[in-house]
Amino acid sequence: MAHSLESLVIRHTHRLSSPKGSAGEGATAARQFDAALASVGFKLSAELLERLSGLSEAAVVHTAKRTLRTVSEMVGDHARHNAYFIDFPANVPDTEEFWMRCVTKALGDDKSRENVLTQLAHGVLDLLSLPTYGRYQHTYEEMLAAQDELIASAGDRVTVLHLGRDLDDELTDLYLALAGSTTPLGEDHLRDLKALAERCALGPQPESIPVRENRAVVNEARLAVGADFLLDTVIDVLRLACALSGGDVTLQEPTRFRALSRPTRRALLAGLDAVVAANPAKLADVHAHREPFKRLGERLHPHEYPRWPHAADVFAVARGEKEARSFDSRVEKLLDEFDVLGAVQLLKSAPGKLFRSLDLLLRIAADQEERDAVVAAAVRVAPEVSGRVVLSVREHFHNRERETDEPRIFVNRRGRAWVARDVRPPVPAADRDRLIAALDAELRRRLPAPGRLLLDPDVLDVALPLSGRATAAGLGVLPRGSVSAVDGEQLRFFVYWKETENRTDFDLSALLLHADYSTDSWLSYTSLKAVGGEHSGDVTEAPDGASEFINLSLDRVRSTFIVPQVNIFAGESFEEVEESFFGFMLRDAEQKGRPFEPRTVRMKSELRGVGRVALPLVFRREDDGRWRAKWLHLYLKGISSANRVEENQVSVSKVVRAIVEREHLTVRYLIDLMYGDTTAVDLWDGEPVPDEPVTYIGLERPEGLHPDSRVITLENLRDLIPG
Structure with missing residues (x-):
């Protein structure tokens, strides 16, 4: 457990908790540790190197082993990245030539000849029936022997590891930072918060926990140690019940509630009772989640505990046996009647909801007087709205300046993206500009004076991380909408996956688009070579893990956009496989090296999303000829099997256009x-x-x-x- 917590600190902070051990002469071992780190693109800070040098050699070696394991995983070097073509990117054959080579070998094989001849007679050939197709024909060690050594470059990535404080202090600081985050965390960080909360539940706590999912995770840990819950809505209790059942605390996916112990049931019912007793209007919140509350009631048996009647009321509302008129229904009635002034007056008591309704209110307002009332109300309640929502609304109205027939992108909490034509009427420019100026003033008021x-x-x-779900876990990963420079001559994508139990085939592809987002060409297992690029070859199963690569010489690419994508052709989803990640490397042309060289990795991100097509980022050639990356972190629904770049090029192009054209707050x-x-x-x-x-x-x-x-x-x- 100690190692996993130390690893957690390294991943989140790039710090090593203050190394422990007896004093000694560890300078030589520390330098060797630093050299080993360099091979995966890391180094020790001068302060950390000095600290390690004063410890015994055994203490340094102990620290080095654990740290190297962690940073190797961070960059993806814990996996053995083989390539189908042994000397990739050299000598990659043309696609048809390669397929004919596989057919020729199959016809020379007594076991496969008859089957292949039968298929050829019918004019259709299943590539997977060819013995040499889709399966490595050499070992990882043979591939290494066939590759030249990497030539070190000043442009290689170097990530510095700094000296941290004692492990307990580092863990407490990290817990306070994650629990008190003003923006929702991604799934991986939420899991890390759970591990930290279990350790830190009785220690120092953040001043507030504004994000409800974080509060649910912390409450689960507090229940385990007998501490009081942090509750102010009935939904907080529902989220806690989801956490206790291993379900989705965001409430986006249904949770199958587990049987709960009697003490746990009592604690949840007492919490519900206290919330409603303090403010009976909270019962109205039940309507948004009636079905989950009904299922939870079946597990809690509130009728067995008459001392908590307000808790029983919660489930009576869910079953429709007790009336509790919801706030949203009152607002909806006023909006249906186009009573803008009435809706504004009511929404003032729910500033966050008012802010999320501003666009609609300004669009349906009958005249300037009503629009003035909307803007005035927004200005009045702005100090009560979370910074994240203020920034989100500010970004929204900035992008409303565009023509309304531009594509509009929708992204859910799990990264699933879809595009629709924007048919909303425009917001009057003068009102939009007044609102933007007011939001800027409010944000300026809140920002600290940072001194120098x-x-x-x-x-x-870099785009502001308004949600942790807009960023995948990994190394060097930027939030969705961020733009970063691409400095290098060779751009190489990689994907790695390891199936859990079913044969799983991920396909790495790259769609090359013209400036108008129309298709130029692509690289995939059906097109192994294109202008400026090579594909490493199709691998169709991954019981022991598999990798695919695409190499591009940027000075030879003539397209405006390069869109890497990972298609699930067959088998398990991104969330079902044991492991899967994507990344890219940058190299100088003369560096050579293995298909995967960890110190040339600029980004490695986990693939964990709902959908059968992953779009991590897009590369764009600017007017000056330089390339820049814009980060996507998106998933398309795709089809159940056989997803291919040829079939999804139109939908991918629409999504890329919508994100590239959108301006994010940075x-x-x-x-x-x-x-x-x-x-x-x-x-x-x-x-x-x-x-x-x-x-x-x-x-x-x-x-x-x-x-x-x-x-x-x-x-x-x-x-x-x-x-």
Whole structure:
């Protein structure tokens, strides 16, 4: 358990909790540790190297083993990445030539000849029936022997590991940061919060836990140690019941409630009773989740506990036996009657709901007087709305300036994306601009005065993480909508998957699009070579894990967009496989090396989403010829089997266009709000850092910052979102 918690700290903070061990002469072992880290693209900070050097050799080796295991997993080097074509990207054959080679070998095989001849006579051939198709024809070791050594480059990725505090302190800090996050966490971070909460439930707690899913996870841990729940709505209790049953605390997916122990049932019923007794109007919240409440009532048996009558009322409302007129129904009635002023008056008591209704209210308002009332109400309640919602509404209205016939993208909490034509009437420009100015003023008021700011220019175009679900877990992963530079001559994608029990075939493909988003060409198992690129070959099963690669020489690619995608051709879903991840590498042309070289990996993200087609990001050639990546983290529904780039090119193109054309709020936006045109911002150019405390915002933490500095990197970028 200790190792997993140390690993958790490394993944989230890029810090090693202060190494323990007896004093000694560990300098040689520490340098060897640093060299081993370099092979996977990491290094020790000077401070951490010095600390390790003062420990015994045994203590350094102990720390090194655990750390190397963690960072290898972070970058994807824990897997053995074989390629179907042994010397990929060299000598990749043309697709038809390769298929004929497989057929020729099958005809020379006594076991397969008759079957293949029969198929050929009918004019249809199943590639999977060919013995040499889709299965590695060489071992991982043979592939390594066939590849040249990687030539080190100054452009290789180097991720610095810093010296942290004691493990207990690091875990407490991480728990407080995750539990108190102002934005929802992704699934992986929510799981990490669960592990931390189990350890930290009786220790220091955040001032508030604004995100309801986080509160459910913390309440589950508090139940286990006998601490009081943190509840203020009946939905909090429902989420807690989902957590106790191993279900979905976001309430997006139905939970099958488990049989609960009598003490647990009493605790949940007492919690419900206390919430409703304090505010009977809370009963109206039941309507949004009537079915889950009915199923929960079957497990809690509220009739057995007459001392908590208000809890029984919750389930009576769910069953329709007790009336509790919901707030939403009252608002809906007013909107159906186009009573904008009445709806605004009612929504003032629910500022978050008012903000989410602003677009509709401005569209259906009959005249300028009503629109003025909508804007005035928004300005009045803005201080009571969470920063995340204010920013989301600000981004929404910024993008409403576009023509209404542009495609509109919808993305659910699980990353599933679909596109529809925007048929909404426009919002009057003057009202939109007034609202945007008011939102800017409110956000400026909330932002802290950071004093002297040290800023990495590369972070300016990173999208604000308004939800952790807009970012996949992994290394070097940016939130959806972020834009980052691509510096390198060779761009190489990779996918790795390992099936759980059923034969599973993932296919890595790349769709190349013209400037108008029409198809230029693609690389896939049906098109092994295209202008500027090569595919490593189709692997059709992964009992021991499998990898596929696509290599592109960027100076030879003539398309405007490169869209990597992972298609599920057969077998288990992204959520069912034992493991699956995607990433990309950047190399200089002369570097050579294995198909997978960890220190050239720029990004590695987990593939865990609902859908049969994954779209991690898109690469775009700018007018100056340089390439930039825009991050997607999207999944398309696809079909149940045989998803292929040829069939989904139109739907992929529509989604890519919708995301590329959409403008996301970025770190640059917040910096401009905080500083305006002042000169208190220093751009970080790798020079020695100031001796005084600063606020540093960048992709990674530089060495040598004053210990009292506030540091914001990719790992805690959510801290930029005001409460």
